[in-house]
Amino acid sequence: MRVLGNKDDDDAAPAASQDTASFLRRLAGPSIMKAGLAKDQTEINRIIAEASKGSKFYENEKRKDKELTERIARIIKARDDVLREADIGTSLAKMEVQRDLSQIIVHVDMDAFYASVELLDDPSLGDKPFAVGHGVISTASYAARKHGVRSGMAEFVARKLCPQLVVVPCHFSRYMELSRQVMDIFRRYDPTMCAAGCDEGYLNITPYCEEYMLSADDCVRGMRETVFRETKLTVSAGIAPNKVLAKICSDRNKPNGQFALDFTPAAVKAFMHDLSIRKIPGVGRVNERLLDSVGIQTCGDIYTHRATLALMDKYFGLHFLLQTYLGIASNVVQPGQREERKSIGAERTFHTISSKEDILRKLEEVAAELNEDLERTGWTGKTVTLKYKLDTYQVFTRAKSFDRWISTKKEDLFATGKELLLPELPLRLRLIGLRVMKLKDLRVDADKPGSIRRFFENAGSSPRKKRRLSVAGQKEPNDPDELQLTQDGYEDAMPGFYEHEDLERDGFDEADHDANLPTSKPTSAATEHTCPVCARTWATDNAGLNAHVDYCLSRGAIREAQQTASGAPGVLKPLTLGAKVGKRKSQYQ
DNA sequence: GCGGATCAC
DNA sequence: TATGGTGATCCGC
Numbered sequence: 004m005r006v007l008g009n010k011d012d013d014d015a016a017p018a019a020s021q022d023t024a025s026f027l028r029r030l031a032g033p034s035i036m037k038a039g040l041a042k043d044q045t046e047i048n049r050i051i052a053e054a055s056k057g058s059k060f061y062e063n064e065k066r067k068d069k070e071l072t073e074r075i076a077r078i079i080k081a082r083d084d085v086l087r088e089a090d091i092g093t094s095l096a097k098m099e100v101q102r103d104l105s106q107i108i109v110h111v112d113m114d115a116f117y118a119s120v121e122l123l124d125d126p127s128l129g130d131k132p133f134a135v136g137h138g139v140i141s142t143a144s145y146a147a148r149k150h151g152v153r154s155g156m157a158e159f160v161a162r163k164l165c166p167q168l169v170v171v172p173c174h175f176s177r178y179m180e181l182s183r184q185v186m187d188i189f190r191r192y193d194p195t196m197c198a199a200g201c202d203e204g205y206l207n208i209t210p211y212c213e214e215y216m217l218s219a220d221d222c223v224r225g226m227r228e229t230v231f232r233e234t235k236l237t238v239s240a241g242i243a244p245n246k247v248l249a250k251i252c253s254d255r256n257k258p259n260g261q262f263a264l265d266f267t268p269a270a271v272k273a274f275m276h277d278l279s280i281r282k283i284p285g286v287g288r289v290n291e292r293l294l295d296s297v298g299i300q301t302c303g304d305i306y307t308h309r310a311t312l313a314l315m316d317k318y319f320g321l322h323f324l325l326q327t328y329l330g331i332a333s334n335v336v337q338p339g340q341r342e343e344r345k346s347i348g349a350e351r352t353f354h355t356i357s358s359k360e361d362i363l364r365k366l367e368e369v370a371a372e373l374n375e376d377l378e379r380t381g382w383t384g385k386t387v388t389l390k391y392k393l394d395t396y397q398v399f400t401r402a403k404s405f406d407r408w409i410s411t412k413k414e415d416l417f418a419t420g421k422e423l424l425l426p427e428l429p430l431r432l433r434l435i436g437l438r439v440m441k442l443k444d445l446r447v448d449a450d451k452p453g454s455i456r457r458f459f460e461n462a463g464s465s466p467r468k469k470r471r472l473s474v475a476g477q478k479e480p481n482d483p484d485e486l487q488l489t490q491d492g493y494e495d496a497m498p499g500f501y502e503h504e505d506l507e508r509d510g511f512d513e514a515d516h517d518a519n520l521p522t523s524k525p526t527s528a529a530t531e532h533t534c535p536v537c538a539r540t541w542a543t544d545n546a547g548l549n550a551h552v553d554y555c556l557s558r559g560a561i562r563e564a565q566q567t568a569s570g571a572p573g574v575l576k577p578l579t580l581g582a583k584v585g586k587r588k589s590q591y592q
Numbered sequence: 593g594c595g596g597a598t599c600a601c
Numbered sequence: 602t603a604t605g606g607t608g609a610t611c612c613g614c
Contacts (some may be wrong), residue, residue, distance in 0.1 A: 139605050155601095157604040200601045287599050385594085396604090400595055406614060436606085 089321060095314040098329055102245065102539055104266045106334040107219045108205040110241045110249035111189060111226075116202035116259035117142040119236050120181055120511035121171050133169035134161060141173060145258065178202075188230050195337050203253075205246050207336040223261050244271065247332035251282050271330040276303035283327050284566065294319065303327055342444060347382055348390075349373040350436025355394040357431045365435045366424060370417035373437045381446035384409060384439040387416065389423040392434035401427065408443050 055061040113119065117135040122128050122144070132147035134140045136154075140161050143152040150165035162168055182201040189196050189468050193206035211573055212222050219242045230238050241252025242263035248271065256261035264274055280299060283293045297311050297319075298304060305312065305328040312321050326332065349372040377383065387409060388402040401423040411413065 136605090138603075141605090155604080159603050203601085285599070289598060344608085345610090346608060348607065352605060388594090398596085402594055404593065434605090438608085 021427060024568075025289060028080060043494050088232075089316065091309050091313060091321075091325065093323055094322070095329065098326060098331055099268065102271075102329070102331055103334055104268070104270060105206055105209070105210045106244060107212060108243055108246055108249045108334050108336065109192075109206050109208050109219070109223055110243075110246065110253040111206065112241075112250075112253045112257070113185065113202040113240050114237045114239055115142050115144060116182075116236075117173065117178055118144040118147075120178055121174070123181075123235055124177065124208070125171070128169065128171070131169055132165050132167060132224075133171060134158075135171055135173055137170070137172055140170075171238050175520050177369055181236065185230055185236060185238070188226070188233060191229075192226050193336065197336050197338055205249065205336045207378065209519070219261050220261070223263075227259075245330075245332040245334040246336070247327075248274070250280065250284060250331055254282070275330040276301065277327060278302045280304070280327075285323070302330075344382070344442060346384070346438050346440040346442065347373070347376055347380065347434055348388070348438025350390060350434060350438075352392070352434045355431050355433050357429060357540060362424070362428070362430070362432055362435070363431075366420050366437075367413075367417050369435050370420055371413045373416055373439065374411055374413040381444065382439070382442050383445060384416070384443060385441040386439065387419045387423070388438040390434070390436035391424070391427070391430065391432050392437065394431040394433050396433070398434075399427075400515065402440075409439065413422065 047116055051062075055064075073336060118133065121133070121135055127143070127568050130146055132150055132152065134143045134147050134152055136142070136158060138158055140154055140156045140158060142154055143156075143161070147161075147165055150168070152161045152165050152168060159171060160172075164534055179303060186196070186198055186204065189204055189206060192208050192211050196204050196206040198204045208219060208222050211217070212219055215222070217225070223240045223242055227240060230236060237259035239257040239259060240252050241249040241255065242261065242262040243249040243252050244264070244266050248264055252264055254260040264270060280286050280294050283302070286294070292302075294304075297315070299308055299310055299312075305324045309321075309325075312319050312324055320445075334592060349367065349369050351369055351372075353365060356365065385406070385408060386404040388400050388403055390398065390400045392398045403419055403423055409419070416437060420435075424435075
């Protein structure tokens with residue numbers, strides 16, 4: 004870099020040099036920025052420099068400017084070193100080479116599953132806004148969603164949003180029964196399909212389409228029609244070259260629709276470019292905020308801010324984000340295996356208790372439940388973890404490991420839990436749980452994967468694939484040069500208390516934030532709607548309304564509803580820097 | 593190995 | 602008045 008005042012150079016007119024310009028500004032003094040609009044500050048600076056030239060003061064200023072210039076150069080070099088090290092261009096090129104478009108992956112997702120089953124069993128629910136759950140909403144009917152009712156929402160909040168809401172209790176055995184029926188249909192199209200919870204799954208329909216000379220779209224349409232014909236349940240589907248894309252696509256034309264991505268790199272990248280980062284599995288509310296803090300809202304922004312991300316790899320996980328930017332992920336579909344289970348536990352929420360007797364009674368109940376589950380499913384383990392939640396909702400865990408397989412007897416589980424809990428007292432508790440980890444399978448002849456019995460036995464578990472193609476003598480799986488696109492993910496989680504959010508078709512996903520405001524243009528079937536949360540009215544369709552309601556709710560409207568209801572101030576959870584984005588083995592590698 | 597935190601379903 | 606249960610993974614220590 005050039006610095007003003009090289010001996011040979013004094014009479015040159017280096018006005019074009021950035022460094023020179025900055026030195027002239029420096030020389031002009033620290034108050035220059037406050038000087039307001041001088042008529043020609045550059046000319047003034049030149050005159051000042053001319054007047055000072057040769058003085059000790061001038062030489063000292065020149066030295067300090069040189070040092071600053073060098074300091075900046077070191078910083079820039081450090082940045083460039085990091086970027087060179089990260090070598091994003093090469094990384095992207097390597098990833099691109101590994102892109103596999105040969106497999107047709109489908110994500111199938113039942114529409115408002117629990118609610119649809121309830122409607123099936125009680126047609127009188129008709130078009131009424133209703134929800135399934137108790138205390139907390141498991142699933143809202145589409146009519147209820149129009150009022151802003153969402154899964155995971157407290158029932159009292161839901162009633163505030165929709166006073167005429169009908170809430171029916173869960174009938175898990177019915178859901179499991181229909182889930183099994185539907186999964187059996189899916190398996191006709193891919194025998195090794197992977198159930199992901201009771202209401203969704205991943206299929207590889209490449210062999211099926213080939214055998215029956217079907218397009219992917221026709222195959223999936225037929226599959227969805229079959230499900231409806233045999234169960235009267237509707238299912239939405241996404242068709243794409245990998246699981247992450249398929250999952251995002253299945254949300255696109257919900258309910259009772261399907262969406263196929265073109266199987267070309269250009270189409271995939273275009274699809275990703277404007278997609279909200281929040282749509283990426285693994286990016287939840289926290290990571291969304293963290294990424295937003297460095298200017299990333301869409302997957303396209305990943306590339307825009309790649310330098311920042313390279314510098315902050317430790318916090319964000321550059322590899323994961325670059326894969327996301329390119330729309331590259333695993334396309335391996337296979338059923339979850341029993342031996343992949345990592346832990347088994349039981350926990351219960353109750354009204355706040357604080358007496359030692361009450362607390363120990365609850366602990367004992369939880370120990371009894373866990374004992375049942377362990378014995379029924381044939382597991383033991385080496386580590387017992389106690390979990391408790393204070394009446395402030397803060398959660399704590401305490402663990403104890405043994406050098407032997409533990410007894411799964413209720414009394415022994417209770418004793419270990421007690422040992423962990425007593426030192427913590429006194430406490431005001433609203434939840435107690437026990438979990439056993441480092442499992443040992445007591446059933447040597449485990450049921451075959453995909454069997455009905457296995458499905459029910461595993462209820463509540465969510466085994467995830469670790470490393471799929473780890474064949475002895477093969478390439479080291481962690482070789483950074485070897486992109487592991489064969490890594491599996493989204494293995495079958497079993498039914499949770501409620502199904503995940505499933506929004507209606509949107510036109511919201513890839514829109515920017517402004518598009519979530521009532522000023523956004525309606526797509527089709529636009530009529531006058533009023534947001535149940537912010538009370539604004541505008542012309543939109545159901546999808547637009549839902550998108551807006553989600554936006555509203557995500558901006559703290561739930562808290563407001565609570566305050567209105569309880570008169571108590573909402574509690575903002577602190578933002579913490581937790582696990583970095585991605586690096587989820589189940590998804591990418 | 594432990595505890596906190598995040599995420600999915 | 603009032604907000605779930607099960608399981609996985611990652612990080613820092």
